[in-house]
Amino acid sequence: MKEAVRRGTDVNEKVCQWVAPEELESLLELELPDTGESEVRLLQHCRQVIRYSVNTAHPRFFNQLFAGLDYHALVGRFITETLNTSQYTYEISPVFVLMEDVVLKKLRELIGWMTGDGIFCPGGSMSNMFAINLARHRLYPHVKQRGLWVVPRLVIFTSEEGHYSLTKGAAFLGLGTDNVWTVKTDGRFVPVDVSDTETNRHTGLPLMVSATAGTTILGAFDPLAEIADVCQQHGVWLHVDAAWGGGALLSKRHRHLLAGIERADSVTWNPHKMLMAGLQCSAFLLKDQTDLLGSAHAAGARYLFQTDRCYQPRYDTGDRSVQCGRRVDCLKLWLMWKAIGTRGLRDRVNRAFACTRSPQFVNVCFWYIPPCLRGGEETPDFWQQLGRVAPLVKQRMVVKGSMMVGYQPHGKHVNFFRQILISPQVTREDLDFFLDEIERLGSDFQPM
Amino acid sequence: MKEAVRRGTDVNEKVCQWVAPEELESLLELELPDTGESEVRLLQHCRQVIRYSVNTAHPRFFNQLFAGLDYHALVGRFITETLNTSQYTYEISPVFVLMEDVVLKKLRELIGWMTGDGIFCPGGSMSNMFAINLARHRLYPHVKQRGLWVVPRLVIFTSEEGHYSLTKGAAFLGLGTDNVWTVKTDGRFVPVDVSDTETNRHTGLPLMVSATAGTTILGAFDPLAEIADVCQQHGVWLHVDAAWGGGALLSKRHRHLLAGIERADSVTWNPHKMLMAGLQCSAFLLKDQTDLLGSAHAAGARYLFQTDRCYQPRYDTGDRSVQCGRRVDCLKLWLMWKAIGTRGLRDRVNRAFACTRSPQFVNVCFWYIPPCLRGGEETPDFWQQLGRVAPLVKQRMVVKGSMMVGYQPHGKHVNFFRQILISPQVTREDLDFFLDEIERLGSDFQPM
Numbered sequence: 102m103k104e105a106v107r108r109g110t111d112v113n114e115k116v117c118q119w120v121a122p123e124e125l126e127s128l129l130e131l132e133l134p135d136t137g138e139s140e141v142r143l144l145q146h147c148r149q150v151i152r153y154s155v156n157t158a159h160p161r162f163f164n165q166l167f168a169g170l171d172y173h174a175l176v177g178r179f180i181t182e183t184l185n186t187s188q189y190t191y192e193i194s195p196v197f198v199l200m201e202d203v204v205l206k207k208l209r210e211l212i213g214w215m216t217g218d219g220i221f222c223p224g225g226s227m228s229n230m231f232a233i234n235l236a237r238h239r240l241y242p243h244v245k246q247r248g249l250w251v252v253p254r255l256v257i258f259t260s261e262e263g264h265y266s267l268t269k270g271a272a273f274l275g276l277g278t279d280n281v282w283t284v285k286t287d288g289r290f291v292p293v294d295v296s297d298t299e300t301n302r303h304t305g306l307p308l309m310v311s312a313t314a315g316t317t318i319l320g321a322f323d324p325l326a327e328i329a330d331v332c333q334q335h336g337v338w339l340h341v342d343a344a345w346g347g348g349a350l351l352s353k354r355h356r357h358l359l360a361g362i363e364r365a366d367s368v369t370w371n372p373h374k375m376l377m378a379g380l381q382c383s384a385f386l387l388k389d390q391t392d393l394l395g396s397a398h399a400a401g402a403r404y405l406f407q408t409d410r411c412y413q414p415r416y417d418t419g420d421r422s423v424q425c426g427r428r429v430d431c432l433k434l435w436l437m438w439k440a441i442g443t444r445g446l447r448d449r450v451n452r453a454f455a456c457t458r459s460p461q462f463v464n465v466c467f468w469y470i471p472p473c474l475r476g477g478e479e480t481p482d483f484w485q486q487l488g489r490v491a492p493l494v495k496q497r498m499v500v501k502g503s504m505m506v507g508y509q510p511h512g513k514h515v516n517f518f519r520q521i522l523i524s525p526q527v528t529r530e531d532l533d534f535f536l537d538e539i540e541r542l543g544s545d546f547q548p549m
Numbered sequence: 550m551k552e553a554v555r556r557g558t559d560v561n562e563k564v565c566q567w568v569a570p571e572e573l574e575s576l577l578e579l580e581l582p583d584t585g586e587s588e589v590r591l592l593q594h595c596r597q598v599i600r601y602s603v604n605t606a607h608p609r610f611f612n613q614l615f616a617g618l619d620y621h622a623l624v625g626r627f628i629t630e631t632l633n634t635s636q637y638t639y640e641i642s643p644v645f646v647l648m649e650d651v652v653l654k655k656l657r658e659l660i661g662w663m664t665g666d667g668i669f670c671p672g673g674s675m676s677n678m679f680a681i682n683l684a685r686h687r688l689y690p691h692v693k694q695r696g697l698w699v700v701p702r703l704v705i706f707t708s709e710e711g712h713y714s715l716t717k718g719a720a721f722l723g724l725g726t727d728n729v730w731t732v733k734t735d736g737r738f739v740p741v742d743v744s745d746t747e748t749n750r751h752t753g754l755p756l757m758v759s760a761t762a763g764t765t766i767l768g769a770f771d772p773l774a775e776i777a778d779v780c781q782q783h784g785v786w787l788h789v790d791a792a793w794g795g796g797a798l799l800s801k802r803h804r805h806l807l808a809g810i811e812r813a814d815s816v817t818w819n820p821h822k823m824l825m826a827g828l829q830c831s832a833f834l835l836k837d838q839t840d841l842l843g844s845a846h847a848a849g850a851r852y853l854f855q856t857d858r859c860y861q862p863r864y865d866t867g868d869r870s871v872q873c874g875r876r877v878d879c880l881k882l883w884l885m886w887k888a889i890g891t892r893g894l895r896d897r898v899n900r901a902f903a904c905t906r907s908p909q910f911v912n913v914c915f916w917y918i919p920p921c922l923r924g925g926e927e928t929p930d931f932w933q934q935l936g937r938v939a940p941l942v943k944q945r946m947v948v949k950g951s952m953m954v955g956y957q958p959h960g961k962h963v964n965f966f967r968q969i970l971i972s973p974q975v976t977r978e979d980l981d982f983f984l985d986e987i988e989r990l991g992s993d994f995q996p997m
Contacts, residue, residue: 151631
């Protein structure tokens with residue numbers, strides 16, 4: 102473990118040890134044996150697992166919306182694993198039932214809610230699905246019992262920059278992907294009149310608007326206050342997917358990006374992203390005080406949720422989820438917060454903003470234009486050629502193991518890099534290295 | 550951590566340290582501070598968290614469908630936390646993409662499938678929901694796009710002993726709890742003609758049958774072969790919820806309980822239960838070879854699942870889930886399996902069966918009849934009085950901290966104990982203690 106932590110965070114080590122799938126398969130001896138193996142062999146296996154895994158805590162890992170390593174959070178995660186309990190009842194999870202409550206309350210306060218509700222979910226996608234289900238349950242509580250056939254078609258609005266989990270959620274919850282209406286945008290959300298003719302074209306009833314605070318690719322923030330006006334006018338549930346951008350709420354300087362979030366009905370916020378709590382830590386937060394989570398989700402199984410216990414049933418929080426067993430996701434965040442305080446978290450967030458100086462958030466999106474293409478912006482196949490640069494550079498980078506950064510095409514834009522800056526372990530030298538390394542890996546690019 | 554493991558597994562320590570919620574809240578100092586605290590204070594906090602948490606690995610913890618502690622699995626979980634990666638792409642999870650595949654293959658082989666598919670889910674409830682969604686997608690693939698409004702009402706069949714997640718799943722996926730038809734049973738599943746008049750009464754189309762292998766309370770096994778006959782005849786998806794009973798597949802002596810499981814379309818199996826892999830480890834297994842998981846769930850987000858990578862896109866398995874980020878749940882099971890082999894797991898399962906000698910599984914369900922009620926079985930309020938015994942004994946047990954066992958009412962039966970036997974750390978003395986302790990705690994019971 103020490104080796105994993107030490108090598109995984111040492112800037113002089115590789116970020117990844119690239120091996121093609123077929124080769125790695127034979128290297129790892131993954132087959133499960135009839136008879137147990139020796140401790141020596143087991144230790145070798147552990148070393149191999151660590152050696153060929155990607156060092157997501159490495160200062161030159163800019164590839165995902167998570168990065169870095171917080172040692173206190175890691176201890177919290179070890180304790181969680183050691184205690185091996187499920188978050189459903191006070192009886193077997195007394196500490197964590199109370200702790201979850203305190204942590205969720207703190208997150209709600211940062212949103213601007215002095216009351217409310219919430220629960221940790223296995224990932225932001227699940228949190229977003231909870232939002233859809235609660236919006237549906239508030240509007241038509243009898244759907245829980247009778248199914249969607251007894252209500253009109255329901256429509257979810259989000260921007261075309263919104264996360265794909267809205268679409269996945271609409272499919273999973275039986276609403277259908279056609280009934281997610283993606284609003285066109287210039288990278289931000291354009292407020293819509295949810296009752297306008299476009300809606301009627303879908304012959305559906307507006308169920309909810311899911312605004313995004315920190316979009317996945319560009320890091321854009323929808324104008325929440327304007328959207329809240331529209332939602333309020335039409336009585337439509339406003340969900341804010343702040344899975345990524347929620348971290349900015351910690352910063353006095355940058356929390357204006359989420360101005361209006363306090364007017365939302367529900368919020369998704371993943372502290373495993375910018376706050377570095379470790380995978381997974383996704384809070385689903387609610388303004389509701391009527392136990393909508395309970396009425397939408399509860400099944401009241403008596404074998405688990407007894408009502409004749411020596412404490413009040415409200416401390417058995419598990420029935421408010423669609424899960425039965427539920428991992429403890431609060432301790433890692435709680436312990437880290439105790440260790441560095443709100444100020445420590447704020448400093449980290451501010452530092453990430455300072456490192457990027459991007460117009461909005463800490464997603465730095467850019468093209469690298471290799472020498473042979475420079476000045477050719479007007480030539481007919483410039484963009485097509487440019488779209489080949491990022492995959493080539495990325496491939497070389499991964500094989501070399503020097504760093505990791507994501508890329509993607511997006512709308513009418515060909516492949517561009519998306520560098521994500523989170524970890525306080527990232528230094529100015531790492532950022533210089535980053536740019537130089539792209540130059541080194543891509544400067545000999547030749548058009549096809 | 551050492552303290553947590555040592556005290557948590559030592560039979561001379563308490564199983565739990567009972568404190569009422571209001572009191573525990575003030576003891577724990579849960580509030581999150583503005584400024585970070587000292588390492589000394591943090592260590593105190595960790596000690597408190599451990600001290601007041603329930604020792605689920607204690608040999609006298611019989612309270613849930615998980616128990617005990619496997620040290621190799623625990624190491625696997627520590628490594629998982631240290632590496633902090635997400636299971637969606639080969640790019641950042643090369644080892645675990647391949648490992649998940651191998652582990653799922655092994656579990657499928659134990660079912661009797663030489664081919665197939667699968668994925669780890671955050672808990673058995675989610676696995677069961679995947680089953681519902683795939684059954685729906687096979688029957689009506691256009692629901693994904695257009696929603697449930699374009700198809701007739703769909704009905705799920707399960708026994709009244711089936712797990713509540715089927716009902717929760719039906720609500721969440723938009724089918725409605727009314728459309729889960731629970732078949733009456735003598736503790737086992739009574740095969741039904743899914744096209745019979747009872748079905749028509751629901752004016753719904755049979756979508757799937759969810760049979761249970763190892764029911765939550767009684768540990769009963771539905772007759773899978775008979776149910777498979779009915780499903781085959783009507784072309785209905787057969788799901789087997791073997792979240793709890795799947796462990797019996799390891800045992801040559803007891804796997805007959807699941808005879809016919811190989812005829813299922815899908816299976817839920819939670820190795821965090823009987824195999825002691827640690828929370829959570831839930832496998833959703835499929836006979837399907839047509840990538841139904843992909844076609845039902847995929848959204849094809851290009852920022853995450855690039856198609857111009859230096860390896861085949863099929864190694865990016867994340868889009869086959871409804872989650873985006875997904876925890877690594879395979880390593881703990883894999884490492885434990887490497888350490889003790891299939892034989893070691895089999896021995897554990899056989900040992901649990903031997904400890905219980907129950908008619909079917911390792912759920913030991915019983916009433917404790919205190920002296921004052923004995924012989925009064927025919928008196929009018931006998932059962933009502935008996936129903937008060939388990940809560941009283943449980944309350945005293947928890948306050949004393951001597952052991953933990955669950956109880957519940959069930960159907961027409963008043964509160965009875967349900968003792969679950971899993972952990973190989975449980976000795977004959979623990980079992981003797983268990984019975985004596987119930988006698989000690991309950992013998993002075995007085996009718997009200």
